[in-house]
Amino acid sequence: MIKIVTVNSKKELASFIDFPHDLYDGDPNYVPELFIAQRDLLTKHPFHKHNTVQPFLAYDGDKVVGRIAAILNNAHNTYNKVNDGFFGFFDCINDPAVSALLFETATNWLKQKGVTGKLLGPVNFSTNEPCGLLVKGFDSAPFLMDTYNAPYYEQLVEAAGLTKDIDLIAWHWDGQAYDDKSVRLLKSLEERLKRNNIVIRKINLKNFKEEAAKLREVYNSAWDSNTGFVPLTDEEFDYLAKDLKLILDPDFALVAEQDGKIVAFGLALPNYNEIFQKIKRGRLLPTGIFKLLFGKKSITSIRIYALGVIDGYRKMGIEACLYGTIIREYKAKGFKHAEAGWTLENNDMVNRAIEAIKGDPYKTYRLYQRAI
Numbered sequence: 608m609i610k611i612v613t614v615n616s617k618k619e620l621a622s623f624i625d626f627p628h629d630l631y632d633g634d635p636n637y638v639p640e641l642f643i644a645q646r647d648l649l650t651k652h653p654f655h656k657h658n659t660v661q662p663f664l665a666y667d668g669d670k671v672v673g674r675i676a677a678i679l680n681n682a683h684n685t686y687n688k689v690n691d692g693f694f695g696f697f698d699c700i701n702d703p704a705v706s707a708l709l710f711e712t713a714t715n716w717l718k719q720k721g722v723t724g725k726l727l728g729p730v731n732f733s734t735n736e737p738c739g740l741l742v743k744g745f746d747s748a749p750f751l752m753d754t755y756n757a758p759y760y761e762q763l764v765e766a767a768g769l770t771k772d773i774d775l776i777a778w779h780w781d782g783q784a785y786d787d788k789s790v791r792l793l794k795s796l797e798e799r800l801k802r803n804n805i806v807i808r809k810i811n812l813k814n815f816k817e818e819a820a821k822l823r824e825v826y827n828s829a830w831d832s833n834t835g836f837v838p839l840t841d842e843e844f845d846y847l848a849k850d851l852k853l854i855l856d857p858d859f860a861l862v863a864e865q866d867g868k869i870v871a872f873g874l875a876l877p878n879y880n881e882i883f884q885k886i887k888r889g890r891l892l893p894t895g896i897f898k899l900l901f902g903k904k905s906i907t908s909i910r911i912y913a914l915g916v917i918d919g920y921r922k923m924g925i926e927a928c929l930y931g932t933i934i935r936e937y938k939a940k941g942f943k944h945a946e947a948g949w950t951l952e953n954n955d956m957v958n959r960a961i962e963a964i965k966g967d968p969y970k971t972y973r974l975y976q977r978a979i
Contacts, residue, residue, distance in 0.1 A: 611712050614662035623662045626671045627698050628888045636748040638880045639889040653842035654732050663712050673699035677713035679720050683837045692717035694728035706763040726977045733837050739775045739972025750910040750946045751880045769975035777948030778966035786964040789931030796924045807928050810860040819848040821869040829915030858936045863925045871916035873929035878908040908944035
């Protein structure tokens with residue numbers, strides 16, 4: 608008999624966070640999330656001030672066999688003029704009866720909250736955070752802030768009546784297998800931008816708070832037409848920026864600026880998943896903290912996390928300059944792999960640009976939907 612438990616206590620929350628470690632024990636591509644980061648995400652993140660998240664666990668006797676979180680994202684519904692609900696943090700044994708019960712539980716909770724539209728996901732908590740079900744590319748570990756799941760999840764989700772909403776594509780470069788045209792043209796592109804008083808520079812970490820405020824405006828503007836996008840509140844962006852500051856490499860944190868106004872930014876992050884993969888069950892103590900502190904120099908890959916240009920400044924060469932600068936630094940630092948992602952499958956302009964520099968669409972993440 609499968610039993611559903613509403614997660615309310617610290618002990619239940621710990622079981623919720625730890626379940627994937629047991630489910631994927633022995634999987635060479637699984638990367639454990641840091642426990643402290645997941646705990647804070649589920650309890651302290653500014654998202655909770657305006658929205659509601661309810662985690663659930665499925666038990667078979669005294670053994671956890673699945674988990675899911677029902678998410679009421681009021682900001683999404685207000686911004687998009689809908690009345691939808693989300694699911695996230697979905698993990699389950701290969702049993703459609705268990706997964707069906709989890710989806711039914713999340714759906715019923717959302718109905719009780721007055722949701723009448725669609726059930727969408729997986730997202731943790733929105734498309735601003737890790738999202739999508741992996742449906743292609745199971746032969747390698749996920750990069751930083753990517754999701755991961757077993758191949759059978761696709762069958763479980765679709766057996767519960769969910770259908771494809773849209774696919775998200777992650778792109779990969781192996782070693783030096785990329786087109787360096789943007790690097791070769793970088794100097795001339797920068798000179799052309801300067802004629803419009805646009806310069807490419809690194810983010811000023813000494814004045815990070817003021818920089819973050821400007822970047823928030825660009826972020827909320829540059830991605831506003833993307834499917835599922837929800838503008839981040841000041842607190843949510845500051846929370847994200849504070850976390851990113853701890854791990855970013857300033858050589859990969861770039862902005863385009865015109866007369867003091869930031870009009871674009873590009874950010875690539877060292878792939879800390881290479882370290883997290885070695886931290887057992889995501890615990891920093893007693894030894895995980897040392898792996899984290901001393902492992903940065905051993906990282907061999909980067910993830911191009913974000914590259915956005917506000918309306919009115921696109922197709923001026925800014926995108927090429929940002930990509931060119933990132934590629935130049937990637938080569939200079941001797942990295943062996945790079946990922947860019949994700950991009951929407953229907954974003955033809957961006958996808959063609961990535962294909963032009965020989966990006967390989969090696970992983971696909973899917974967002975699903977179902978009527979409530």
